[in-house]
Amino acid sequence: MSVARWFEASSGVPGAPGVRALSVSGDQWRSAAEGFASAGGRLLALWADRTPAADLTVYAAFAASPGVLVLDLRADEDAVASDAAADAEARYSGLEYSFPAAIRMQRAIADQYGVRSTCADRRPWQKHSEGSAGYPFVRVEGEGVHEIPVGPVHAGIIEPGHFRFSVVGEKVLRLEQRLGYTHKGIEQRFTELSVDEAQRLAARVSADTAVGFSWAYAQALEGLARAEVPPRAAYLRALCLELERVQNHLGDLGALGNDAGFAFGLAQFSRLKEYLLRATETAFGQRYLLDAIVPGGMARDLAKEGAAALEQCIEMLDREVALLRGIYDEHSGLRGRFVGAGLVAPALAARLGLTGLAGRASGQDYDLRVDLPCPPFGELGPKKCGLSGGDVAARVAIRFDEVFESCRLMRRILDDLPPGPHRVAVPPPPAHELGVGLIEAWRGPVLVALTVGRNGRIHRCHPHDPSWQNWPVLEHAIIDNIVPDFPLINKSFNLSYSGHDL
Amino acid sequence: MLKTLRQIGRIGIVTEPAPAADEGLRLRAQLQSRILEIMGRALCIRAVDAGSCNGCELEIHALNNAIYNIEGLGIRFVASPRHADLLLVTGPVSKHMRAALQRTYAATPDPKLVVAVGDCGCNGGIFGESAASLGRVSNVIPVDVAVPGCPPSPTRILSAILTAISAAA
Numbered sequence: 001m002s003v004a005r006w007f008e009a010s011s012g013v014p015g016a017p018g019v020r021a022l023s024v025s026g027d028q029w030r031s032a033a034e035g036f037a038s039a040g041g042r043l044l045a046l047w048a049d050r051t052p053a054a055d056l057t058v059y060a061a062f063a064a065s066p067g068v069l070v071l072d073l074r075a076d077e078d079a080v081a082s083d084a085a086a087d088a089e090a091r092y093s094g095l096e097y098s099f100p101a102a103i104r105m106q107r108a109i110a111d112q113y114g115v116r117s118t119c120a121d122r123r124p125w126q127k128h129s130e131g132s133a134g135y136p137f138v139r140v141e142g143e144g145v146h147e148i149p150v151g152p153v154h155a156g157i158i159e160p161g162h163f164r165f166s167v168v169g170e171k172v173l174r175l176e177q178r179l180g181y182t183h184k185g186i187e188q189r190f191t192e193l194s195v196d197e198a199q200r201l202a203a204r205v206s207a208d209t210a211v212g213f214s215w216a217y218a219q220a221l222e223g224l225a226r227a228e229v230p231p232r233a234a235y236l237r238a239l240c241l242e243l244e245r246v247q248n249h250l251g252d253l254g255a256l257g258n259d260a261g262f263a264f265g266l267a268q269f270s271r272l273k274e275y276l277l278r279a280t281e282t283a284f285g286q287r288y289l290l291d292a293i294v295p296g297g298m299a300r301d302l303a304k305e306g307a308a309a310l311e312q313c314i315e316m317l318d319r320e321v322a323l324l325r326g327i328y329d330e331h332s333g334l335r336g337r338f339v340g341a342g343l344v345a346p347a348l349a350a351r352l353g354l355t356g357l358a359g360r361a362s363g364q365d366y367d368l369r370v371d372l373p374c375p376p377f378g379e380l381g382p383k384k385c386g387l388s389g390g391d392v393a394a395r396v397a398i399r400f401d402e403v404f405e406s407c408r409l410m411r412r413i414l415d416d417l418p419p420g421p422h423r424v425a426v427p428p429p430p431a432h433e434l435g436v437g438l439i440e441a442w443r444g445p446v447l448v449a450l451t452v453g454r455n456g457r458i459h460r461c462h463p464h465d466p467s468w469q470n471w472p473v474l475e476h477a478i479i480d481n482i483v484p485d486f487p488l489i490n491k492s493f494n495l496s497y498s499g500h501d502l
Numbered sequence: 503m504l505k506t507l508r509q510i511g512r513i514g515i516v517t518e519p520a521p522a523a524d525e526g527l528r529l530r531a532q533l534q535s536r537i538l539e540i541m542g543r544a545l546c547i548r549a550v551d552a553g554s555c556n557g558c559e560l561e562i563h564a565l566n567n568a569i570y571n572i573e574g575l576g577i578r579f580v581a582s583p584r585h586a587d588l589l590l591v592t593g594p595v596s597k598h599m600r601a602a603l604q605r606t607y608a609a610t611p612d613p614k615l616v617v618a619v620g621d622c623g624c625n626g627g628i629f630g631e632s633a634a635s636l637g638r639v640s641n642v643i644p645v646d647v648a649v650p651g652c653p654p655s656p657t658r659i660l661s662a663i664l665t666a667i668s669a670a671a
Contacts, residue, residue, distance in 0.1 A: 158559070160550075182551070183598055184596045185632040185634030188634070204627075204629075207560065208557075251563070271568050273564075274564060288560060323505070498556050
């Protein structure tokens with residue numbers, strides 16, 4: 001069955017535009033996944049929930065033209081899985097053959113609910129339940145092969161995680177990640193909060209993506225409550241999203257220069273980032289926009305002096321970043337480290353589902369702001385940035401391109417900011433209906449799936465960071481590179497630990 | 503090269519004055535004068551993310567920029583706890599990071615100081631205590647100074663570090 005047919009059979013979901021849902025049987029679950037994979041579709045997220053009747057339901061969100069389709073499968077209804085001879089405890093069919101990124105998501109569902117897929121990898125993932133025997137890393141055997149364990153506490157000021165390198169001399173044969181160290185029960189915590197309190201938690205899933213997660217959460221909630229966000233609030237949210245994108249890109253561009261031995265780059269870009277943070281504080285009262293977005297709109301309006309501070313800063317950034325790009329492009333030492341390092345060719349990127357910023361550097365030119373725009377992006381007309389080089393150099397170049405494009409968008413927002421209220425009241429949302437928020441944050445698409453319970457508290461909230469898809473691709477990007485290039489390659493992806501470990 | 507040098511010359515020095523220590527942030531006073539004798543004002547910090555949302559890390563990073571210029575005060579971040587005088591710890595401490603944090607603390611030579619950063623480091627913050635989260639940093643290792651905020655500004659974090667290395671009032 002073609003992708004279009006699956007969409008035809010589906011019904012609309014409140015929240016982000018273009019999202020539809022369909023309840024499926026085990027057979028349909030498998031054939032839909034195959035259909036989306038062969039049509040070049042992408043797996044956005046995979047999660048589970050227990051309905052009030054205590055049945056486990058597994059959800060998969062796929063993106064393909066013309067939109068996003070969320071499938072739900074009652075785990076017990078998958079006959080193939082219950083007949084699987086290999087694993088008597090498997091309760092639904094894994095999607096890893098169509099979408100390799102599903103493996104870790106399925107392992108996380110097993111950690112959370114004790115319900116496994118048919119996938120052969122049955123190791124724990126988010127929860128470290130392997131006991132004293134230790135985590136069974138895959139061993140690489142052969143003459144001269146040795147292992148380098150790194151982390152969870154890293155050498156720099158970074159989030160914790162463990163990397164196990166198998167190397168010969170300097171060359172990396174295999175990298176295996178062990179994440180979950182920052183797992184702090186975020187999804188459980190959501191269920192203890194009211195829908196308003198949860199807005200604060202959503203912003204703190206991964207603070208570098210505060211706007212992405214808090215907007216996606218608000219979008220899901222407002223969709224469920226049938227609340228219409230005023231145009232001014234939508235414009236201000238888009239301003240915040242682009243501010244967050246530029247803040248992160250500036251930080252990364254500096255760190256990438258530094259990791260390639262060019263401390264000048266770090267000094268310059270972190271100076272620019274600090275000025276942008278200060279302009280953001282003048283405009284919205286906070287350096288990082290953790291509490292800027294509230295259900296129904298924005299916590300505060302943008303005053304004249306705030307807009308002026310941002311305008312001035314954007315003009316300065318446009319000029320200074322162009323100058324620094326010239327220096328980066330002409331620096332032979334930087335080119336030598338960037339070009340060809342951590343290569344993910346477009347075909348591999350498509351097969352593994354590389355997404356967001358890193359995907360756009362490897363020929364996967366998807367951007368929700370263009371492909372499935374929520375207000376106000378339809379009016380703003382963002383341009384998609386895309387390259388196909390797939391190496392560190394391409395991921396650096398994409399960041400430069402996106403900084404300039406975001407500056408253009410922010411100027412446009414400030415020029416065209418509609419008058420009117422910046423916030424409306426949000427009525428209580430109905431119980432046990434699925435709402436989905438979907439925002440193209442700086443790393444890539446952020447999805448929030450939300451269901452509210454009968455007591456006004458959250459029944460289930462699954463925040464999905466694009467790092468889920470990109471972490472496994474990093475394991476491929478490092479193959480055949482040398483160990484000292486790992487920090488540089490890792491930084492060029494700059495993936496989230498907290499947003500993934502939850 | 504010429505462009506690079508011209509940019510360095512054009513920007514000049516942008517560093518701002520450092521904040522003062524703040525006694526209000528101190529949780530416990532060790533034998534401060536003896537620690538000060540050993541450390542002087544040349545301080546090495548090991549930052550440990552014990553489970554944070556990465557917000558405090560962003561502001562700790564900012565301490566290294568030219569505007570706060572923490573290295574200009576003789577303070578620098580080091581890669582190993584064995585080289586460190588002070589642990590700068592963000593939280594909440596996740597259950598999965600308890601052992602790593604305790605081992606990092608044990609690997610830091612005496613006399614050592616600990617500064618807990620952020621609302622979560624101070625009291626567990628929005629994540630609180632649960633099956634997966636152990637909450638505040640002082641639930642796992644002894645803490646000298648704790649600075650609240652979500653995240654605290656670089657100036658507040660710097661103030662907390664300066665409090666830890668100044669003699670208790």
